[in-house]
Amino acid sequence: MTTVNILGRLRIATEQVRKVQSSLAKDGPPDQVEILGKVGKELDGILYNLVDILSDDTRQSEINITSNDGQISKWLEQTFSSKPQRSTTAASRFESIKAVIQASSFVNALQRQVRQNAKERLSAVLDLPVDIYKLNLWSFNMMEYDEPFVFSILLIFDAHDIISRYHIDIETLKNFCRALTDGYQKYQTPYHNDFHGADVLQTTHCLLIKSSLMNVFTQIEIAALLFSAAIHDYEHPGLNNGYLVKTKNDLALIYNDFSVLENHHASSMFKLLRDKRCNIWSNMDTNEYRTFRSLVISLVLATDMANHASLIERMSTYFYFKETNSTTPSADSKTLLQTLLHAADISNATKPWSVYIQSAERIMEEFFIQGDLEKINYEDRKPTFDRESTDIVQLQIGFITHIVHPTFDVLSKVLLIDSLDYAQKESKATTNLSNYTLPWQYDLQLNLETWKQISRNGDLKKMIAKRKPLKLNYDYLQEYVEKAKTVLRKRSQHDLLLNCALSS
Numbered sequence: 001m002t003t004v005n006i007l008g009r010l011r012i013a014t015e016q017v018r019k020v021q022s023s024l025a026k027d028g029p030p031d032q033v034e035i036l037g038k039v040g041k042e043l044d045g046i047l048y049n050l051v052d053i054l055s056d057d058t059r060q061s062e063i064n065i066t067s068n069d070g071q072i073s074k075w076l077e078q079t080f081s082s083k084p085q086r087s088t089t090a091a092s093r094f095e096s097i098k099a100v101i102q103a104s105s106f107v108n109a110l111q112r113q114v115r116q117n118a119k120e121r122l123s124a125v126l127d128l129p130v131d132i133y134k135l136n137l138w139s140f141n142m143m144e145y146d147e148p149f150v151f152s153i154l155l156i157f158d159a160h161d162i163i164s165r166y167h168i169d170i171e172t173l174k175n176f177c178r179a180l181t182d183g184y185q186k187y188q189t190p191y192h193n194d195f196h197g198a199d200v201l202q203t204t205h206c207l208l209i210k211s212s213l214m215n216v217f218t219q220i221e222i223a224a225l226l227f228s229a230a231i232h233d234y235e236h237p238g239l240n241n242g243y244l245v246k247t248k249n250d251l252a253l254i255y256n257d258f259s260v261l262e263n264h265h266a267s268s269m270f271k272l273l274r275d276k277r278c279n280i281w282s283n284m285d286t287n288e289y290r291t292f293r294s295l296v297i298s299l300v301l302a303t304d305m306a307n308h309a310s311l312i313e314r315m316s317t318y319f320y321f322k323e324t325n326s327t328t329p330s331a332d333s334k335t336l337l338q339t340l341l342h343a344a345d346i347s348n349a350t351k352p353w354s355v356y357i358q359s360a361e362r363i364m365e366e367f368f369i370q371g372d373l374e375k376i377n378y379e380d381r382k383p384t385f386d387r388e389s390t391d392i393v394q395l396q397i398g399f400i401t402h403i404v405h406p407t408f409d410v411l412s413k414v415l416l417i418d419s420l421d422y423a424q425k426e427s428k429a430t431t432n433l434s435n436y437t438l439p440w441q442y443d444l445q446l447n448l449e450t451w452k453q454i455s456r457n458g459d460l461k462k463m464i465a466k467r468k469p470l471k472l473n474y475d476y477l478q479e480y481v482e483k484a485k486t487v488l489r490k491r492s493q494h495d496l497l498l499n500c501a502l503s504s
């Protein structure tokens with residue numbers, strides 16, 4: 001049993017104790033209610049301590065410095081502590097997320113208007129193929145554009161005032177975008193290339209603007225988050241950690257088998273930044289840069305899928321505390337940043353089918369190339385992904401059900417999303433967030449239902465036009481999208497009828 005399992009079971013047990021306590025609170029025997037209250041508190045305490053241990057990987061290396069001399073303590077802290085300096089505490093910020101979002105959505109709409117007017121000028125001056133309006137859409141398809149980093153980094157960094165705030169030179173930024181693209185194209189991988197990097201950047205940007213979280217995080221946190229999103233798979237070789245470890249690859253030996261790829265992405269990126277021509281952060285103040293670098297490293301390392309379960313459990317537990325306790329424990333904003341980036345990284349299945357299916361095809365081809373290598377070089381009869389025998393439909397259903405769905409579920413709870421797509425259509429500024437829909441809700445359901453329809457009725461041979469390299473039959477698959485739409489339509493009618501019946 002893993003720590004995450006224990007944490008999950010403990011959280012459920014605590015929830016049950018709290019439920020029994022509140023149901024007995026009115027007319028149950030007072031002494032028993034009191035005991036249950038104490039047990040609940042004790043369990044809360046244990047849970048809190050466990051989450052704390054799990055969530056802050058840097059805590060162990062921190063030193064508590066108490067000194068009357070402000071200068072000395074500041075110097076000691078800066079020299080010996082890895083703790084990033086923050087203007088406000090993470091806990092108070094996290095607790096106030098809801099309040100901030102509700103209060104700020106109107107101000108936000110106004111600010112957006114002002115900023116977007118300025119953005120239009122930028123795309124006109126730089127002759128970019130898209131403007132920020134397009135990049136604000138959840139349904140944006142990065143694969144339709146060449147050199148995606150050039151316009152997405154320029155426009156998104158500018159939209160969050162990163163370029164002006166950190167005095168980034170535009171020529172240096174262009175050099176950086178070119179070098180970043182070269183790194184992503186180094187191994188000519190079908191999926192983990194510059195399209196994926198730019199897509200994760202754009203999706204992270206959407207998560208920020210659609211949730212108003214940009215008013216909750218500090219400027220350095222937003223800069224670190226967006227930068228991490230862009231660089232998180234820099235120099236990806238198209239092979240996974242398991243393969244690199246198994247084959248005793250140089251990278252696995254350098255990083256002692258620990259988050260091998262993620263360590264490489266972060267490390268090689270900071271090496272690139274040593275080159276003056278590419279160092280977009282050269283004007284950042286030294287202390288800020290220390291915070292920035294430490295955040296970027298922890299964000300990129302958290303994209304290792306091995307951290308998925310613990311990340312989701314940590315977010316769920318925070319939510320449990322937020323909902324049930326007035327005294328919410330410290331909820332690390334770093335965990336929230338890590339969850340946002342992780343969600344953006346696995347967001348393909350939450351996009352419209354036509355966008356999603358292209359990336360699904362590419363990632364599966366990349367897996368199959370690894371499978372081919374395993375067969376040829378290591379005579380592995382049962383490679384992780386075998387292009388001849390892997391059931392693509394079940395693979396996608398499993399990934400959506402066990403990874404994508406839980407991630408976006410917990411994220412939906414955390415974020416009170418004001419869907420910009422919706423707001424733009426309605427052009428209404430309202431604080432009633434229940435009127436908005438989450439941009440990913442429908443497409444995630446539809447994509448999952450489509451695969452289920454295929455697995456029920458589909459002919460796998462007709463679905464796959466070619467195995468080497470993998471080509472999916474898009475026209476054939478489209479039939480099932482239509483079938484799934486009908487199913488969802490019926491289901492929502494059914495739910496509607498059910499709700500009416502219950503409320504009348």
Ligand SMILES: [Zn+2]
Nearest residue numbers: 200232233345
């Ligand atoms: Zn990625």
